[in-house]
Amino acid sequence: MHHAVELFVSSAPGDQAIREELCARLAAFVDAGIVREAVPAAPPPDMRSRLRTADVIVVLVSPEGLKPGAIVESTLREGLVMERDKRAVVIPLRARSGAEEQAGLLSDRTIYPRDGRALDAAEDHEGIFREAIAGVLTGVTLCHVMVGDYLLEDEREAAAAASFQRGLAIAERLAGDTPDDQDHHSLVALTRDRYADALLAAGDGQGALVAYKEALVVRERLANDAPENITRRRALARCHESIGEVLRAMGEKPDALAAYRACLVLRQELADATFDDDARRDLYATYGRIGHVLRAMGDHRGALEAFRTGLGLAAALAAEQPDMATVQGDHALFCFRAATVLAEGTSAERLEARSLLRRALAIYRVLEERSLLTEAQAIWPPAVEAMLTTLGT
Numbered sequence: 001m002h003h004a005v006e007l008f009v010s011s012a013p014g015d016q017a018i019r020e021e022l023c024a025r026l027a028a029f030v031d032a033g034i035v036r037e038a039v040p041a042a043p044p045p046d047m048r049s050r051l052r053t054a055d056v057i058v059v060l061v062s063p064e065g066l067k068p069g070a071i072v073e074s075t076l077r078e079g080l081v082m083e084r085d086k087r088a089v090v091i092p093l094r095a096r097s098g099a100e101e102q103a104g105l106l107s108d109r110t111i112y113p114r115d116g117r118a119l120d121a122a123e124d125h126e127g128i129f130r131e132a133i134a135g136v137l138t139g140v141t142l143c144h145v146m147v148g149d150y151l152l153e154d155e156r157e158a159a160a161a162a163s164f165q166r167g168l169a170i171a172e173r174l175a176g177d178t179p180d181d182q183d184h185h186s187l188v189a190l191t192r193d194r195y196a197d198a199l200l201a202a203g204d205g206q207g208a209l210v211a212y213k214e215a216l217v218v219r220e221r222l223a224n225d226a227p228e229n230i231t232r233r234r235a236l237a238r239c240h241e242s243i244g245e246v247l248r249a250m251g252e253k254p255d256a257l258a259a260y261r262a263c264l265v266l267r268q269e270l271a272d273a274t275f276d277d278d279a280r281r282d283l284y285a286t287y288g289r290i291g292h293v294l295r296a297m298g299d300h301r302g303a304l305e306a307f308r309t310g311l312g313l314a315a316a317l318a319a320e321q322p323d324m325a326t327v328q329g330d331h332a333l334f335c336f337r338a339a340t341v342l343a344e345g346t347s348a349e350r351l352e353a354r355s356l357l358r359r360a361l362a363i364y365r366v367l368e369e370r371s372l373l374t375e376a377q378a379i380w381p382p383a384v385e386a387m388l389t390t391l392g393t
Contacts, residue, residue, distance in 0.1 A: 003166060004036040005140045008054035010075040012065035015095045018119050019060060022093070025129055026136065034170065035140060051075060056139040057088050060095035060119070061111060066104075076105055086146055091139035093132050094118045110135075114183075134174055134184070141167040141174075141187055145194055152194075157202035164195035182222060186232075189218040193239065200246060209246045215239055230274060234282075237266035241286065248293060257293045260286060277317065281330065284313035291337060300341055307338040311356075318363075325372040328363055332377075335360035336384055343391060350391060357388045 007026065011019040029035045035056075051057065057079035059065070065072030082088040092111045097118045112135030113119075113128050121128055144167030151160035168191035174184040196211035219236040226232055244259030264286045271279040287310030295303035311334035318324075318331035335356040342353035364381040367373040 003163075004030075004033050005055040005143050006036040006053065007056050007058060007136070008051050008075075009058045009060070010051075010065075010072050010079075011060035011095065012062055012070060012072050014064045015060050015062050018095045021129070022058075022060070022119070022132065025133055029137075034137075051078060052082070054082075054088055055143045056136065057082070057090045058136055058139070059090065059092050061092050061106065062094075062096035063098045065095065066106075073105075080105065086150065089139045089142045089146060091135050093135060096120050110183075134178070134181075137170055137174055138183075138187060141170045141191065143167075144170070145191060148194055148198065152198055152201060155201075157198050161195060161198035161202060164191055164198055167191045168195055182225065185218055186222060189215045189222065189235065189239075192218070193235075193242070196242065200242075205246050205250050209243065209250075212239060212243045212246065216243065230270065233266055233270055234279075237263045237270065237282070240266065241289070244289065244293075248289075253293050253297050257290065257297070260290045260293065264290065277321070277327075280313060280317050281327070284310040284317075284330065284334070287313070288334065288337065291341075295341065300344065304338065304341040307334060307341060310334050311338050325367055325374060325377075328367055328372075329374065329377045329380075332360040332363040332384075333380065335363075336380065336387075339387065343387065354388065354391050357384050357391070360384050361388070 009019055009023060026035065057075065059072055059076045059079065061072070064070065066076075067073060076090070076092070079088060079090040083090045090109075092106055092109055094111050094113060094116075095118060097120075113131040114135075115131070117124075117128055119128055119132060144163050148160045148163035148167065151157075151163060168188070171184065171187040171191045175181065175188050178184055192211050192215035196208045196215065199205075199211060200208035216236075216239045219232070219239045223229070223232045223236045240259050240263035244256045244263065247253075247256035247259060264283075267279065267283045267286050271283045273279075287306045291303045291306035291310065294300075294306060311331075314327070314331045314334045318327050321327045339353040339356040339360070342349040342356070345353075361381060361384045364373065364377065364384065367377065368381070
């Protein structure tokens with residue numbers, strides 16, 4: 001199977017020389033099998049069909065190219081639609097200075113070179129084009145990640161792992177060439193994470209653990225270098241969580257607990273700093289994982305404390321989000337989790353367990369009456385009813 005990525009390069013007529021130089025510099029990557037080809041400098045008659053089969057769409061940004069209705073502007077629009085539909089990756093390169101880059105289509109995009117220079121600059125010409133090529137290779141890496149995600153969703157784990165591994169090889173090359181470039185190291189961490197996800201889905205827990213730990217080293221360095229960066233700290237927390245999940249599945253409960261607790265510290269900080277719904281859900285979900293591990297280790301008091309804390313957090317968010325079925329379901333599930341521990345305790349705790357189970361059942365019934373009960377949540381009402389029957393309602 002041919003794994004090279006197909007490039008499409010779009011430029012305005014006035015940027016033809018820049019385009020030709022870019023394509024000439026990309027020829028080495030065609031020879032290496034990293035990319036399949038760049039569209040020739042003279043656009044072929046079937047340019048539109050070639051665009052629609054491209055994996056990475058490189059647009060040379062210039063004042064001429066971004067004029068409404070210009071070929072680059074229309075290519076960019078179509079490319080962004082393809083990117084949104086996960087059919088391609090768009091990489092803008094700054095061909096000439098003066099384009100309205102901070103408005104409209106490119107307002108939230110990284111444009112290469114990232115330092116604001118343009119490819120037509122005379123000074124440090126080699127360095128500028130080296131940065132542009134790094135942008136194209138970043139797009140190739142993200143394309144492999146996109147394909148891997150699709151294959152993983154389609155339950156083709158081995159093919160997904162291979163795609164992620166190809167992206168990882170390019171990301172590691174970029175990071176090796178520019179050791180101080182944090183964007184490239186972030187790309188390494190991303191591809192290692194995805195590669196580990198695929199290995200785990202394929203049943204290779206040990207391989208996944210190694211890959212997650214390698215990603216963790218990079219994630220920790222990135223987070224420490226920019227402690228105010230919320231995205232990096234979220235990614236670091238997720239990496240700790242992934243390690244905990246693998247260790248828990250392997251029966252390594254103390255190590256799994258340590259990983260979850262490292263995740264908890266970060267998620268508590270994130271919830272305090274942002275107070276957004278996702279951060280709060282992540283926080284109480286981590287308490288749930290800690291509770292499960294503690295219970296499996298025989299620490300029922302510790303498990304109950306973790307479930308109670310998670311329940312309080314879930315209940316607070318549910319009170320603020322009465323129409324959010326997922327959050328309401330989280331509240332009900334934490335009621336059930338705490339009840340399963342309390343049911344094994346004293347008579348007073350068993351009484352509390354019944355109260356929590358009735359609360360959970362009431363939440364599920366409201367969701368069902370409002371046609372908001374999801375398929376995943378539908379398994380829980382019978383379990384709640386069965387436990388109530390066992391305890392004696």
